Amino acid sequence: MLGQRDVEHLVGRALRGDADAFSTLAAAFLRAAYAVALGVVRRPADAEDVAQEALMTAFERLEDCREPARFGGWLLQIVRRRALTWVESRGRREGRGGELPEEAFAGSAPTGDVALRRRLLEALDALTPTQREVVLLHDLDGWTHAELGAALGLTENNARQHLFQARRLLRARLEDLAS
Amino acid sequence: MTSDREPAPLDLGPIDPSRDAARWAATAARLGGVAASRRRRTLLARQVRARARPALAVAATVTLAIWGGVLASRPAPTVAAPPPDPLFAVAAWAAEGAAPDTRELVGLLERLDDR
Incomplete structure (x- = not known):
């Protein structure tokens, strides 16, 4: 994970049109964007699309990022908004609630992963939105409690508690689903 | 609650698209490339606009001066006597x-x- 100074420096270079800076930022934050998008849209393929679109939006509006060192937190706000819009339009398009359709479990996962992927996605439903974000950012993208707290507007201890609860609930739900 | 031992991290690999590292890196590079090219276009358009503004002002001033000179040097129209x-x-x-x-x-x- 990049430090705040590195991020600030990269944002500055990106604003001057530096392609390497954009690529480094994309590589550093795409998975976090995906994690937050997945917590909202709950379909991996949709989450990838939302993450990419949100990242492009953030890059296009880079001048609006008032604190370049906090680019990550700012990006995640854009991802959340984009994901919520996506869910709304998907609901209108498909005319159904939040249940996961069959294609949500397939996607690009290797065959052996499909069942586990299905269970994971169903288990994530048992969490609150904040718990989902915390566990996905921590366990998928390696964010620290401090980084989670800064990006999500939580204290470090609060972030730790959310992670604790999220893992416990996920594990219990996964055991239920497996049995 | 936090006094209990923290549960071990879960394996979220099945829902992690970055496990396909080559595809993931290519996606990030593509996004970075597109963003950079859009950014450069924006910067270029901004530079052109910034430089075009004074040039347009000079052109407008010169046009007005020439037009004024032409009008001033033209003889007053004469009316034919009946x-x-x-x-x-x-x-x-x-x-x-x-x-x-x-x-x-x-x-x-x-x-x-x-x-």
């Missing part, structure tokens, strides 16, 4: 004692016919 009244012409001939030539006389008669 032909003298035939009766005055006859009176003038009589007063001067000068006989009109044939062309003047024909012109005078034509003007009288027009009345």
